[in-house]
Amino acid sequence: MTSTDRQPLRPTRQRIAVTEALASFDDFRSAQEIHDLLDRRGAKVGLATVYRTLQRLSESHEVDMLRTEDGEAVYRRCSDTHHHHLVCRECGATVEIEGPAVERWTNAMAAEHGFADVSHTLEIFGTCPRH
Amino acid sequence: MTSTDRQPLRPTRQRIAVTEALASFDDFRSAQEIHDLLDRRGAKVGLATVYRTLQRLSESHEVDMLRTEDGEAVYRRCSDTHHHHLVCRECGATVEIEGPAVERWTNAMAAEHGFADVSHTLEIFGTCPRH
DNA sequence: AGCAACATGAGAATGATTGTCAACTCGGCA
DNA sequence: TGCCGAGTTGACAATCATTCTCATGTTGCT
Ligand SMILES: [Zn+2]
Ligand SMILES: [Zn+2]
Ligand SMILES: [Zn+2]
Ligand SMILES: [Zn+2]
Numbered sequence: 001m002t003s004t005d006r007q008p009l010r011p012t013r014q015r016i017a018v019t020e021a022l023a024s025f026d027d028f029r030s031a032q033e034i035h036d037l038l039d040r041r042g043a044k045v046g047l048a049t050v051y052r053t054l055q056r057l058s059e060s061h062e063v064d065m066l067r068t069e070d071g072e073a074v075y076r077r078c079s080d081t082h083h084h085h086l087v088c089r090e091c092g093a094t095v096e097i098e099g100p101a102v103e104r105w106t107n108a109m110a111a112e113h114g115f116a117d118v119s120h121t122l123e124i125f126g127t128c129p130r131h
Numbered sequence: 132m133t134s135t136d137r138q139p140l141r142p143t144r145q146r147i148a149v150t151e152a153l154a155s156f157d158d159f160r161s162a163q164e165i166h167d168l169l170d171r172r173g174a175k176v177g178l179a180t181v182y183r184t185l186q187r188l189s190e191s192h193e194v195d196m197l198r199t200e201d202g203e204a205v206y207r208r209c210s211d212t213h214h215h216h217l218v219c220r221e222c223g224a225t226v227e228i229e230g231p232a233v234e235r236w237t238n239a240m241a242a243e244h245g246f247a248d249v250s251h252t253l254e255i256f257g258t259c260p261r262h
Numbered sequence: 263a264g265c266a267a268c269a270t271g272a273g274a275a276t277g278a279t280t281g282t283c284a285a286c287t288c289g290g291c292a
Numbered sequence: 293t294g295c296c297g298a299g300t301t302g303a304c305a306a307t308c309a310t311t312c313t314c315a316t317g318t319t320g321c322t
Pocket of ligand 4: 213214215233234251253
């Protein structure tokens with residue numbers, strides 16, 4: 001039980017706009033790209049608010065966040081089950097993938113070395129068929 | 132076959148110093164921390180050079196690089212075979228792990244979706260037996 | 263309505279990383 | 293040994309994603 005739990009987010013105009021924006025695309029995008037998207041749509045949301053909202057949403061696992069190979073955080077709406085991603089390095093096209101065997105393997109490895117409270121990150125990068 | 136191959140690094144004083152520094156610790160450290168370490172040892176190496184050297188070494192897989200939760204790149208010397216890490220979230224203790232099955236799985240997943248030029252990241256975090 | 267906690271935004275600040283470029287070093291080779 | 297072109301370095305500026313500040317606007321609730 002971590003003590004990092006927070007109050008539920010208030011459904012402000014800005015947060016609704018960010019959530020809607022997230023629903024409108026399928027690839028991983030940076031906070032700035034999402035902010036630009038909102039701008040184009042006419043939704044006036046401050047950049048800092050976009051950052052804050054995405055952060056909170058990813059903390060509560062309502063969106064996926066991962067880091068591109070050059071360290072930039074990118075976000076994408078996600079399903080509610082544990083999964084990983086196959087991401088196109090060129091266009092960001094993403095495929096969610098699951099692998100029970102991998103989950104078992106990571107747990108076994110951790111157990112073998114006596115590690116507890118285990119978590120893991122696994123992302124696959126490549127260039128999709130269109131590139 | 133990527134075209135990113137480069138000439139072998141010249142064994143300059145600075146590069147030797149960075150390599151020696153890397154040999155002196157076992158956990159993942161940032162470029163700046165390694166630069167500080169060199170400073171304390173009296174090795175005068177510019178920060179930009181430390182960055183450049185670590186970058187080239189990680190490109191050629193002579194050191195491991197991974198990103199901390201907040202996106203900072205950290206480095207560590209490593210064995211020459213492809214592997215992943217089991218990292219203690221409390222003390223940074225690191226265990227290198229290998230898993231042919233996982234390698235096969237990631238390749239299969241990528242192939243199944245027509246992705247080429249594939250790479251992947253996989254790190255396991257937990258608390259080691261001492262914590 | 264009225265209050266307190268929460269949320270926002272504009273802009274400044276931070277901080278890791280990269281770019282610039284003139285000076286320096288290395289490895290051949292005559 | 294001396295010279296040359298390619299590779300390297302370092303001081304510093306520049307980038308650029310992300311965070312901070314804090315005055316002002318909102319929300320949930322009574
Ligand atoms: Zn693509
Ligand atoms: Zn998993
Ligand atoms: Zn530990
Ligand atoms: Zn692997």
